[in-house]
Amino acid sequence: MIQVEHLQKSYKSSRGFWGRSRQDVLTDVSFHLNDGDCLGIVGESGSGKSTLSRILLGLEAYDGGSIRIDGLPHHKWIKQNKGKFSVVFQDYRTSVNPNWTIRQIVEEPLRMLHGGEQKQKQTSNESLIAELMERVQLPMEYLDKYPHELSGGQLQRICIARALTTRPRYLILDEAISSLDVSVQSQILTLLKELQADFQLTYLFIAHDLQAVAYLCNRLAFLRDGVILEELDCNHYTCAKSEYVNQLVSSVLPFESGFTRTREGLTS
Ligand SMILES: Nc1ncnc2c1ncn2[C@@H]1O[C@H](COP(=O)(O)OP(=O)(O)OP(=O)(O)O)[C@@H](O)[C@H]1O
Ligand SMILES: [Mg+2]
DSSP states (O other): OEEEEEEEEEEEOSOSGGGOOEEEEEEEEEEEEOTTOEEEEEEOTTSSHHHHHHHHHTSSOOSEEEEEETTEEHHHHHHHSTTSEEEEOSOTTTTSOTTSOHHHHHHHHHHHHHGGGGGGGHHHHHHHHHHHHHHTTOOGGGGGSOGGGSOHHHHHHHHHHHHHTTOOSEEEEESTTTTSOHHHHHHHHHHHHHHHHHTTOEEEEEOSOHHHHHHHOSEEEEEETTEEEEEEETTOGGGOOSHHHHHHHHHHTTSOSTTHHHHHHHHO
């Protein structure tokens, strides 16, 4: 279980006197993530969603507050659980090396994790990669291709396979479907739902699309002005207290989607 309490993060800003002021991005962010959860994080562009992801992945330091995983301080847990926190980014083209084969791309986290021992693990890696290629529904021949030979949806499937090679427990999906066209988005959402069950994953799903969030997530948090403005159970959108959240939720209601299951409550 992940517990985030009063998290703060600011960046140096070029604005202000002598350009020395700081921009507060996260001022007081608190939430928890239970094992097996899919928590959706929704927020306007620039609200700090990716900053929060980088902090959770251990790629960036935070200024205040605390993060604990299974009761351990975040940095300690990350050190003891290499590869157990993984990520899929929005921009699948720039998140892969265009000069590498798909095999090299998928194997990269294993090389980073096992380093010199890599050779001895070759056989087990091969079966793991075959399993992952099957799970993301791509033939093994694709391993010899290069990124430019794949469609957007195929390449994002490869990024998902790559994120799973280290058998993570937590997977951050940072706008992972936003750059795909609508029909591919729904295929990837279905795949993510299956993978969550099969690999017992806990997701942090960052998205702008409330309908996608409603389909995949069981809880939803709205990030605004540096805080979690409100957290909702995905089956009870009606319970939103803030005007901002109510407006966002109502704006997607006319569409058919995963929201169907929440509509009853909303229209009653
Ligand atoms: N390394 C950095 N240095 C300075 N400022 C940064 C840095 N990274 C992010 N920021 C600033 O922090 C704020 C939040 O950025 P972030 O990328 O986390 O937003 P976001 O919610 O992910 O936005 P989007 O929905 O557009 O992806 C932005 O104003 C951004 O300019
Ligand atoms: Mg972002």
